[in-house]
Amino acid sequence: MPELPEVETTRRGIAPHVEGREISEVIVRQPRLRVLVPADLDERLVGARIGELSRRAKYLLVPLSGGDALGGTLLWHLGMSGSLRIVRLGELPKKHDHVDLVLEGGAILRYHDPRRFGFVDWLSGGTEQDPRLARLGPEPLSEAFGGERLFTLSRGRRVAVKPFLMDNAVVVGVGNIYAAEALFMAGIDPRRAAGRISRERFDRLAAAAREVLAAAITQGGTTLRDFVGGTGEPGYFKQRLNVYGRHGQPCRRCGAELRLVTLGQRASVYCPHCQT
Numbered sequence: 001m002p003e004l005p006e007v008e009t010t011r012r013g014i015a016p017h018v019e020g021r022e023i024s025e026v027i028v029r030q031p032r033l034r035v036l037v038p039a040d041l042d043e044r045l046v047g048a049r050i051g052e053l054s055r056r057a058k059y060l061l062v063p064l065s066g067g068d069a070l071g072g073t074l075l076w077h078l079g080m081s082g083s084l085r086i087v088r089l090g091e092l093p094k095k096h097d098h099v100d101l102v103l104e105g106g107a108i109l110r111y112h113d114p115r116r117f118g119f120v121d122w123l124s125g126g127t128e129q130d131p132r133l134a135r136l137g138p139e140p141l142s143e144a145f146g147g148e149r150l151f152t153l154s155r156g157r158r159v160a161v162k163p164f165l166m167d168n169a170v171v172v173g174v175g176n177i178y179a180a181e182a183l184f185m186a187g188i189d190p191r192r193a194a195g196r197i198s199r200e201r202f203d204r205l206a207a208a209a210r211e212v213l214a215a216a217i218t219q220g221g222t223t224l225r226d227f228v229g230g231t232g233e234p235g236y237f238k239q240r241l242n243v244y245g246r247h248g249q250p251c252r253r254c255g256a257e258l259r260l261v262t263l264g265q266r267a268s269v270y271c272p273h274c275q276t
Helices: 006-018 041-045 149-153 159-164 176-186 199-220
Strands: 023-028 053-056 059-063 071-079 083-088 097-104 107-112 117-125 259-263 266-270
Touching: 006 053, 006 083, 006 199, 023 107, 023 199, 059 097, 097 176, 117 149, 117 266, 149 159, 149 199, 159 176, 159 266, 176 199, 176 266
Parallel strands: none
Antiparallel strands: 023 097, 053 059, 059 071, 071 117, 083 107, 097 107, 259 266
């Protein structure tokens, strides 16, 4: 599943090709995504100009002005298998290429999603009013996130620290891959109750989460299944994974066999020696 680094990689990859460009045509081949593609999307978007792209958690926000867009925003989510990439006019669509935004100058922003768990939706009002965005916690790379927040919100909580860290109300965008890696870097057992972790250890965990996410963004995200960035290039962070997907293999740090456990209905790999 594309996580925060993959969405940020996509944003950075497509932004130079779409920002400031006018939309000349909208092609919807398959409207039945996780959220039904608005039937009037082409009427709203044709003639509109794309503003500066932004990201909130795993959502990509595409602001529009002019035409019938009236200052609205496209809210894009890549789901489990989606990708947005830039292709040239005339490049034939492949299977699972569901939505095209044809831009002035001949570029096409093309949405590909084999599982159709992603979506593109239209927000006519302020993005902060949308319920999908309103209740989200802070961005993990922002000053609003840190050990103090984790410590404060965890008091009295019996939930294991890994699903606690993955709670979007606590902090956004720390999904399964990066939570596992951050907990390894911080030396914390993912099974430990969040309410039993000290402020000092939460400081280390917050720093580790920021470090692993920043590194993943720099390297273009993690290549899992068919994820590619906005220019069609795969991510390379997978080469550096310490624990995720490596159960039964030796720990890169101590050599102990990595173990697999299920937490919050998600598989989690950890080192019994390095993480306590």
